[in-house]
Amino acid sequence: MPKFFVNGNECTVDEPEKLIYYLRDTLKLTSVKDGCTEGACGTCMVLVDGKPQKACVLRTDRLEGKHILTVEGLSEREREVYAYAFMHAGAVQCGFCTPGMVISAKALLDNNLSPTREDVKAAIKNNNTSEIYMMINQGGAQGMLTMEQDLKRLYLAKKISLETAITYANNKTRIQQILAA
Numbered sequence: 001m002p003k004f005f006v007n008g009n010e011c012t013v014d015e016p017e018k019l020i021y022y023l024r025d026t027l028k029l030t031s032v033k034d035g036c037t038e039g040a041c042g043t044c045m046v047l048v049d050g051k052p053q054k055a056c057v058l059r060t061d062r063l064e065g066k067h068i069l070t071v072e073g074l075s076e077r078e079r080e081v082y083a084y085a086f087m088h089a090g091a092v093q094c095g096f097c098t099p100g101m102v103i104s105a106k107a108l109l110d111n112n113l114s115p116t117r118e119d120v121k122a123a124i125k126n127n128n129t130s131e132i133y134m135m136i137n138q139g140g141a142q143g144m145l146t147m148e149q150d151l152k153r154l155y156l157a158k159k160i161s162l163e164t165a166i167t168y169a170n171n172k173t174r175i176q177q178i179l180a181a
């Protein structure tokens, strides 16, 4: 039986399964969001031995000896700091993908306390919803048009699902027409 650690607690599993299901359903660590279940969106990001990885593409039988960290495992001080920093930057939106972003931010800041803008972009490049954050922040009619084209690009590149594209679009009818074109 593989043994690993989640937020410092020892775990063993009888039946191998995707790590995301074990974290959410067995351990009730619901900060780990299930956005696509196929490694595309990054909302399920966790740290595995300090490295950001997507819980939906990991299996519990391949984690022998590994240390997994979710947002629930952050110290109270860390939670306060990340909550403040994300709010201060306006990076909250609906909050669904925020835990995954926080995990990627922690992976960066644990190793580099003075990151450049490029470092930050690289750190969140696997949180594909980060592209949606940037699009939303463009604002205005032109921004919305660009956003819809970008949603189409992400959808065609299989980085987001049809449902996600429609969810993030302001004009649901138009995005459906654009995606169908």
Ligand code: FES
Binding pocket: 033, 034, 035, 036, 037, 038, 039, 040, 041, 042, 043, 044, 045, 054, 055, 056, 057
């Ligand atoms: S739920 Fe894991 S990458 Fe989308």
